[in-house]
Amino acid sequence: MIQLDQLTKHFGAVRALDNLSLEVKEGVVYGLIGPNGAGKTTAMNILATLLLPDTGTARVGGRDVVQEPRVVRQLIGYMQDFFGVYDGLRASEYLDFFAAAYRIPVARRSQLIQDLLELVNLPDKGEVYVDTLSRGMKQRLALARCLVHDPPVLILDEPASGLDPRARAELKEIIRQLKHLNKTVLISSHILPELAEMCDEVAILDHGRLVTCGPVEEITRVSQGSRYLKVEVIERAQELVAFLNSQPAVSGVRVEGLSVKFFHLGDPVQQAQLLQNLVTAGWPVLEFGEVRRNLEEAFMAVTGEEGGVEDGA
Template sequence: MIRFNGVSKHFGAVRALDVFSLEVREGLVYGLIGPNGAGKTTAMSILSTLLLPDAGTVTVDGLDVVREAGEVRGRIGYMPDFFGVYDGLRAAEYLEFFAAAYHIPPAERQRLAKMLLELVNLPDKADVYVDSLSRGMKQRLALARCLVHDPRVLILDEPASGLDPRARAEMKEIIRHLKHLSKTVLISSHILPELAEICDEVAIMDAGRLAACGTVAEITAVSRGARQMKVEVLDRAEELAGFLASRSGIAEPLVDGPAVKFFLNGERAEQAALLQEIIYAGWPVAEFGEVRRNLEEAFMAVTGEGGENIEGN
């Protein structure tokens, strides 16, 4: 659905994108994260046909964003991190104005505005002036504006920026609903725990390049060519570490309080077999599973501030 292929973009001596490549499959909620200056907004601006790449190609649904920009604009909805609203308009009028810009027939505009206000949980704000809405309501109204022409792809740059927890929760639910409507959503945010909750896959950018990508589970796994596991027992953790050290396919068992962490070569079948062995050997197991970082820890590791690296797909 979305494909960046070897895209570069310079602003004077600043290299915003450096041979950047990424593919986002149809129907996914896809997170784009990275430190300030990583190139996220530049990538989104090129995808939205607002900037031209210096090199490489970008396509949306097979359409080139440079050569077929007009058609691309009909298939995307873009919500930038900073946007304006027309304070002299009521919420419904605001949506009807943009519907007119997309040449939607006059007879359909009022119905469409009502439907979109319901979608973003603002049905009672149709006759309220935009300038009297809270920031969270304005964000949701701006998202509704992106949907007036029923785009297949939504590009959301920091949609929850500056929102309070309740407003962020409302925005998350709306994004989940958009996925159920078969929209492909590319979303940039610095609020990593919430991205981890709503995204099917994520990509981490650093210095204009793709540093890692994959599912949230893949990105947050502690990867060293083996899975890092943790087994917590009610007693005899030191003995369990010795027991694990004697098993093939297990490396670096380390006691951590009542638990033992270790690296295991193998998939779910090997994990299940090992758990059975531990239980049959008499250890009372309280917890057994794979060690994972949260997305913030993975981000710090990938961008060189966490002291370790992870591999993306």
Template sequence: MIEFNGVSKNFGAARALDQFSLTVREGLVYGLIGPNGAGKTTAMSILATLQLPDAGTVTVDGRDVVREAGEVRGRIGYMPDFFGVYDDLRAAEYLEFFAAAYHIPAGRRSRLAAGLLELVDLPDKAGVYVDSLSRGMKQRLALARCLVHDPKVLILDEPASGLDPRARAEMKEIIRHLKQMDKTVLISSHILPELAEICDEVAIMDQGKLIACGTVAEITAFSRGARQMRIEVLDRVKELADYLATRPGVSDSHADGPTVQFIFSGEQAEQAELLQVIITAGWPVTEFGEVKRNLEEAFMAVTGGEVENDGGN
């Protein structure tokens, strides 16, 4: 459904995307995450036909976003991280205005607007001026605007940004409903626990490149060949942490009570060999195994940084 193939994009000396490739299959809710400046917003802007790639191709439903931009726009709904609303319009009028822009026949516009307001749980706000709506309501109205032409693909850039917990929960429920409507949804967010709840698959970006992708379970179990390990011993815990820090493939080794936790990037055979070395060296091991990460921990292990808004890149 969505295909990035070797896409690069520069802004002066800064490279926002660097040979970025990603495939999003039809009907998925797909999460795009990455640290500040990773390239998420740039990728979404190119997908939405608002920017041109310097190299590579992007297609939506088999249509090239450069050569067939008009056809692509008919298949996508784009909700940027910063959007404008017309404060002097009522909510229903706002949707009818965009329906007219998409050449929806006049006789269908009011029914369409009413249906969309019902979808985003704003049916009682049809006659309310947009400027009097809360931020969460404006976000939902903006999402309804993306749906006026019944697109196959929705591109949502930080749709929950600045929302309170209740408004974020409402947005999650709407996205789940869109999946039930067979929409393909590409969504970026820095609220990783919520992405883990609603996304079928996720991709991690860093410095304009794809670092890892797969289901949430796959990403959290194994990221960039590194696993979070835990070993418990009866004594000499700090000594073991220091020793592990000298071993190849080991990083971030630290003592935590009776255990040592560390990141290990070796293969399974090397992991078994490491355990044997520790036992042979005399440490009384009582437990050894992998710590299952959540999505945020996997993100930190892969990128070594914090989760932040993209800031336009």
């Protein structure tokens, strides 16, 4: 449903996208993850026909976004990370405005607006002025606006940004409903655990390049062939860091209490050798093994980040 092929985009001297290629199949909720400047928003803006790529092609529903922008606009619902409001417009009028923009017949609009407000859990807010709604409600209204012309593809740039936990949970539920409606959803977020819960597949971007992509489970299990290991010791966990850093195929060492977690790029034989080295060196090892990674740890593994993931693209 969405295809990016060798997409490159520069802003002056900055390369925002660097030969980015990825494919999103129909009915899939697809997450884009990446730190600031990773190129998530640029890729989304190209798909939304707001930007021209320097080279490469982008297609939605088989239609080229550069050659056929008008057709593509009918195929997508686009929501940017910041939801701007129109003062002095009611929620129903706001949706009616976009319905008119998409040339939905007047006779159909009233029922359509009511259905959409119900879908996003705002059934009684039709007569409320948009600027008086909470941020969470505005985001849901923006989602309803994206759906006004029933597009098969939704492009949602950081939809959970700035929402409180309750609003995030509601948004997540709506995205689940959209998946049941067989919508293809491209979504970016910095809240990785939530993205893992919402998405079928994810792509990790860094400096405009695709680092890795695939089903969430696969990404979290194997990231560039490394294993995520944990050594638990009875004491001297901090001192163990230096020892581990001196060992071959070890990177990204982090201490959590008496546990030390790290990435190991070696094969099982080398892994066994590492354990043997630890015991021989006299470290009081209580536990040694592979830990199941969450998406954030996978993200850090593949992008080489030591800190957390930042907001924005």
